[in-house]
Amino acid sequence: MVRYTPVTLEEALRIRAEQDVVPYAGGTDLMVENRKGVTYLFLNRVSELQQISEDDTYVRIGSGVTFTQALKSPLVPDLMKEAVSHIAAPAIRNAGTFGGNLGNGSAKADSVLIEYVTDAKLRIASAAKERTVDVDAFYKGRKQLDLESDELIAEILIPKEGLDDYYYQKIGGRNALAISRVSFAGILNKEDGKIKRIAAAFGAVADTVLRYKEIEKMLIGKTAAEAGELKEAFIQKYADTMVLTRGRVSAEYRKSVCCNLLRDFLDQMI
Amino acid sequence: MEKISQSVVKKDHSPKMGGRSVYVADYNTAKNGDGILTGKILHSKVARARIRGVEVPTLPDGYYYVDAKDIPGDNNVNIVLDDMPVYCRDTVEYIGEAIGMVVGPDSKKVDRILSEIKVNYEELEPVLDLRTAKEAFFNYEYGHGDMDKAFAEADHVYEEEFETGYQEQTYLETQGMMAEPEEGGSMYVHGSMQCIYYVHGAVKRVLNCEPEGVHIFQDVTGGGFGGKEAFPSILATEVAVAAKKANAPVRCVFDRREDMEYTSKRHPSICRIRAAVKDGKVTALDCDVTFNAGAYSTLSAVVLQRGIIAAPGVYNVPNIHVTGRALKTNTSPCGAYRGFGAPQTFFAIEMMMDHIAQDLGVESLAFKEAHLAKQNDPTSTCGKYHFPVPVQDMINEVDKVCDYRKKKAEYSKPQTGRYRRGIGMSMIFHGAGFTGSGERDIIKAVTRLHKYADGRVEILASNGEIGQGVRTTFCKIVANELNLPLEKVFYDHPDTARVPDSGPTVASRSLMTVGELLRRASIKLREIWKDGEEQEVEERYRQPDFMIPFSLEKFEGDAYPTYAWAVNAIEVEVDTLTGVTKVLGAYGNFDVGTPMDYNIVMGQMEGGFLQGIGYSSIEKMDYDDKGRIRNNSFSDYLIPTTKDVPNMQCMLHVEKFPDGPYGAKGAGELPLVGVPGAYLEAVEQALGGCKKHKLNHVPFTAEDTLKELMKEAE
Numbered sequence: 001m002v003r004y005t006p007v008t009l010e011e012a013l014r015i016r017a018e019q020d021v022v023p024y025a026g027g028t029d030l031m032v033e034n035r036k037g038v039t040y041l042f043l044n045r046v047s048e049l050q051q052i053s054e055d056d057t058y059v060r061i062g063s064g065v066t067f068t069q070a071l072k073s074p075l076v077p078d079l080m081k082e083a084v085s086h087i088a089a090p091a092i093r094n095a096g097t098f099g100g101n102l103g104n105g106s107a108k109a110d111s112v113l114i115e116y117v118t119d120a121k122l123r124i125a126s127a128a129k130e131r132t133v134d135v136d137a138f139y140k141g142r143k144q145l146d147l148e149s150d151e152l153i154a155e156i157l158i159p160k161e162g163l164d165d166y167y168y169q170k171i172g173g174r175n176a177l178a179i180s181r182v183s184f185a186g187i188l189n190k191e192d193g194k195i196k197r198i199a200a201a202f203g204a205v206a207d208t209v210l211r212y213k214e215i216e217k218m219l220i221g222k223t224a225a226e227a228g229e230l231k232e233a234f235i236q237k238y239a240d241t242m243v244l245t246r247g248r249v250s251a252e253y254r255k256s257v258c259c260n261l262l263r264d265f266l267d268q269m270i
Numbered sequence: 271m272e273k274i275s276q277s278v279v280k281k282d283h284s285p286k287m288g289g290r291s292v293y294v295a296d297y298n299t300a301k302n303g304d305g306i307l308t309g310k311i312l313h314s315k316v317a318r319a320r321i322r323g324v325e326v327p328t329l330p331d332g333y334y335y336v337d338a339k340d341i342p343g344d345n346n347v348n349i350v351l352d353d354m355p356v357y358c359r360d361t362v363e364y365i366g367e368a369i370g371m372v373v374g375p376d377s378k379k380v381d382r383i384l385s386e387i388k389v390n391y392e393e394l395e396p397v398l399d400l401r402t403a404k405e406a407f408f409n410y411e412y413g414h415g416d417m418d419k420a421f422a423e424a425d426h427v428y429e430e431e432f433e434t435g436y437q438e439q440t441y442l443e444t445q446g447m448m449a450e451p452e453e454g455g456s457m458y459v460h461g462s463m464q465c466i467y468y469v470h471g472a473v474k475r476v477l478n479c480e481p482e483g484v485h486i487f488q489d490v491t492g493g494g495f496g497g498k499e500a501f502p503s504i505l506a507t508e509v510a511v512a513a514k515k516a517n518a519p520v521r522c523v524f525d526r527r528e529d530m531e532y533t534s535k536r537h538p539s540i541c542r543i544r545a546a547v548k549d550g551k552v553t554a555l556d557c558d559v560t561f562n563a564g565a566y567s568t569l570s571a572v573v574l575q576r577g578i579i580a581a582p583g584v585y586n587v588p589n590i591h592v593t594g595r596a597l598k599t600n601t602s603p604c605g606a607y608r609g610f611g612a613p614q615t616f617f618a619i620e621m622m623m624d625h626i627a628q629d630l631g632v633e634s635l636a637f638k639e640a641h642l643a644k645q646n647d648p649t650s651t652c653g654k655y656h657f658p659v660p661v662q663d664m665i666n667e668v669d670k671v672c673d674y675r676k677k678k679a680e681y682s683k684p685q686t687g688r689y690r691r692g693i694g695m696s697m698i699f700h701g702a703g704f705t706g707s708g709e710r711d712i713i714k715a716v717t718r719l720h721k722y723a724d725g726r727v728e729i730l731a732s733n734g735e736i737g738q739g740v741r742t743t744f745c746k747i748v749a750n751e752l753n754l755p756l757e758k759v760f761y762d763h764p765d766t767a768r769v770p771d772s773g774p775t776v777a778s779r780s781l782m783t784v785g786e787l788l789r790r791a792s793i794k795l796r797e798i799w800k801d802g803e804e805q806e807v808e809e810r811y812r813q814p815d816f817m818i819p820f821s822l823e824k825f826e827g828d829a830y831p832t833y834a835w836a837v838n839a840i841e842v843e844v845d846t847l848t849g850v851t852k853v854l855g856a857y858g859n860f861d862v863g864t865p866m867d868y869n870i871v872m873g874q875m876e877g878g879f880l881q882g883i884g885y886s887s888i889e890k891m892d893y894d895d896k897g898r899i900r901n902n903s904f905s906d907y908l909i910p911t912t913k914d915v916p917n918m919q920c921m922l923h924v925e926k927f928p929d930g931p932y933g934a935k936g937a938g939e940l941p942l943v944g945v946p947g948a949y950l951e952a953v954e955q956a957l958g959g960c961k962k963h964k965l966n967h968v969p970f971t972a973e974d975t976l977k978e979l980m981k982e983a984e
């Protein structure tokens with residue numbers, strides 16, 4: 001069986017360009033899938049992908065960073081840490097990576113929800129070029145990613161500013177080893193008594209994580225009193241817009257939980 | 271703590287922890303060195319159909335298709351009524367029913383052949399709804415007192431219906447069985463099972479041979495919980511017929527999906543209770559119990575018996591009438607699961623008592639306490655509680671640990687806000703051993719002790735280690751009585767060729783019933799002990815003299831010699847935004863008599879308690895309008911983990927049973943039985959009590975909770 005175990009990103013990208021390979025990070029999704037007849041490109045020795053760093057604007061999380069590693073890092077924002085701390089159980093968190101969570105393409109991926117709500121960007125690399133893409137543009141649909149066959153996810157760029165005022169809730173079928181059935185993350189920043197930024201993202205309820213920037217605009221620039229007035233209309237707008245799928249729980253259940261959490265988020269943060 | 275209760279290292283600890291235990295899937299070759307053929311079952315894809323034909327592709331050399339035509343004996347699996355076929359007759363009755371088996375050396379090829387087989391079904395209308403099902407496999411009725419008078423004189427009459435769902439045993443090791451033809455024509459069958467002699471009886475009938483023509487060995491078994499009581503008899507007959515045809519060793523190991531979808535589960539139930547109340551006391555209970563048996567009767571008779579005996583709960587109510595039916599539907603046959611019919615009926619009566627109390631405006635625990643049966647009171651079947659009933663003391667002990675009465679009062683005040691709390695308590699018994707006169711009339715347990723010249727003593731019995739610790743506790747009893755070090759006494763996995771029939775590993779009976787036989791056998795051996803000689807003693811079951819004989823026809827008498835008791839309290843916090851219920855505390859007080867090993871018993875109590883919480887809350891399994899179970903994997907059927915109940919406190923209250931070894935009673939099933947009543951009472955209180963939200967089914971999921979809350983909003 002052919003398998004590739006590069007130690008540099010350059011080497012990994014070259015193999016990716018030349019061969020038909022499946023990138024393999026922690027393997028926590030791939031082991032379960034147990035695909036037949038594929039060739040793996042193992043990324044676990046590529047230390048360039050395993051760094052957490054920061055620049056003026058972003059916290060930069062390498063795609064090969066594991067959840068356990070992130071939980072220990074002083075650079076990773078609390079909101080991300082909270083979401084990651086609810087993933088599976090220690091064994092999976094020790095192996096599972098940010099890149100794999102994205103690469104799996106699921107709307108239930110807990111770190112991806114945070115990337116949506118924080119307007120994170122992804123650095124995508126290939127041997128030929130590099131590009132940066134907004135996380136919501138990266139997801140084109142259920143299990144459909146904006147990723148070419150010669151590309152790898154290299155880094156996740158999370159904007160540093162304004163992440164302290166957040167709200168997060170995951171609902172799984174139980175308290176450990178549970179995939180999200182509904183997840184919600186919200187951010188609300190105020191400046192001079194007015195809402196400067198609001199973001200609300202819903203995970204595990206549709207084909208991709210859902211976020212509606214158009215609806216969010218309703219509350220931007222509003223005072224607490226004004227926002228309070230608009231609150232019910234705002235929630236109703238979400239209820240009307242969101243088309244949810246059923247899974248292990250019904251679509252109705254998902255919708256009521258989404259609206260309940262959205263309301264609670266507004267009640268607490270406005 | 272008594273010496274016998276002090277924990278030791280389990281006899282199977284080291285091989286299991288070291289990965290050296292050999293499960294049926296682990297064998298590389300048969301006993302004689304031959305390669306093992308893989309057998310895979312051709313399962314019915316429809317819930318009910320006449321089979322017009324099965325088109326099997328031309329098979330390569332060494333591959334076989336096996337079906338009912340290959341059965342040397344008759345096509346019935348010996349369980350209770352023997353109505354279940356080994357391979358289907360001219361109809362299939364549920365999705366998953368075995369039509370045939372493909373056997374061959376390469377499992378991938380076997381899969382391919384299986385996928386190429388065309389079954390020609392003439393589909394028939396299946397019966398799927400328990401409420402409209404008509405065919406009753408079993409129909410029981412019993413009662414005493416004057417029902418008409420009690421209802422005529424009642425101040426209040428209450429009527430309510432309670433429903434429970436499936437529960438899947440989720441043992442770690444799936445069902446697996448292997449059959450090896452031996453020289454001389456006998457058949458050797460071994461695998462994952464609880465009851466070697468049940469399997470023996472079944473295989474013997476199907477192969478149409480003498481008892482010596484087949485022998486059964488229990489391999490290391492990765493959990494049973496009841497799921498390996500009857501199903502192994504079915505799988506064993508299937509592989510035995512295949513091995514006979516191929517004249518080669520055949521093994522069939524289920525994958526998880528097959529196991530979850532097609533093997534036996536806990537019976538879903540509907541219980542309707544009518545209660546008459548006069549002067550604040552329940553004077554009559556009329557209980558109508560319906561169990562979904564599935565397509566064949568398998569164990570439903572005995573499951574239903576245990577269920578209806580428990581229908582009036584732990585209460586002494588003067589007038590009782592109980593009916594019970596196990597109805598046929600075109601679904602997987604249901605079977606044994608820890609508690610054996612009693613969790614369903616105890617749930618109903620516990621909720622009923624709580625609801626009546628709430629309606630009368632009295633505290634539910636006090637109401638229950640006022641009805642508790644006491645020593646010498648009659649049982650539901652006009653037997654007698656011969657021994658002290660410790661429930662009141664056990665309630666007080668639980669109250670002390672979790673401040674139950676105070677919290678109950680506090681949480682009954684109106685609650686607002688996102689998180690709301692509730693607490694509930696249930697009290698139950700578990701009749702120890704087989705129901706009725708089964709031990710005396712059917713099982714007739716026999717055990718032997720074999721002493722080797724070097725002074726080691728081997729236990730010869732048929733009870734299987736399934737994680738519950740019998741390989742250890744049996745040895746402790748014998749070692750204690752013979753005053754030997756534990757290493758000198760051993761109990762290997764049983765083979766019917768070597769051990770007498772001490773009965774099946776079921777009904778929480780092994781330790782109490784067989785353990786006592788071993789204790790008495792040890793005394794015999796002690797009395798004749800001669801150093802350096804090989805010696806053997808035998809002991810047979812005797813029914814205790816005090817028992818009022820049980821008549822199954824009249825459903826009257828002592829259904830059990832004694833009872834193990836449990837009182838559970840569960841405290842919850844409901845998140846009104848998500849419907850998610852958090853268990854703040856789970857407190858269990860269990861009377862299993864003298865624990866034969868403290869750690870083993872506590873392991874059983876904690877595990878069973880958690881299983882009960884799963885049954886009450888998240889373990890939801892159902893079939894669709896075609897009769898298909900869709901949640902057939904561990905990502906679709908979730909069971910709780912320790913993180914779901916971090917605060918669990920179990921304690922033991924010891925009320926010794928004079929006829930059990932050193933006072934021991936049954937332990938295995940007890941901790942699960944009462945959980946749903948306590949859990950749902952707690953959730954209901956958190957939601958504001960039964961006048962606001964009358965809850966009456968389990969599992970009660972987050973989605974159910976949110977639905978209730980939305981009713982409020984409307």
Ligand SMILES: Cc1cc2nc3c(=O)[nH]c(=O)nc-3n(C[C@H](O)[C@H](O)[C@H](O)COP(=O)(O)OP(=O)(O)OC[C@H]3O[C@@H](n4cnc5c(N)ncnc54)[C@H](O)[C@@H]3O)c2cc1C
Nearest residue numbers: 025026027028029030087088096097100101103109110153
């Ligand atoms: C028991 C269990 C529980 C789980 N619980 C959760 C949970 O609670 N929350 C949650 O979000 N997830 C959960 N998961 C899913 C899984 O652990 C996560 O999705 C994890 O992040 C996957 O990371 P990995 O490194 O193991 O990915 P892998 O399995 O290695 O890869 C996953 C996918 O990503 C692709 N990929 C990996 N790296 C790259 C890259 N650099 N560039 C491009 N493509 C790439 C792979 O080709 C593959 O398609 C659970 C999984 C299991 C088995």
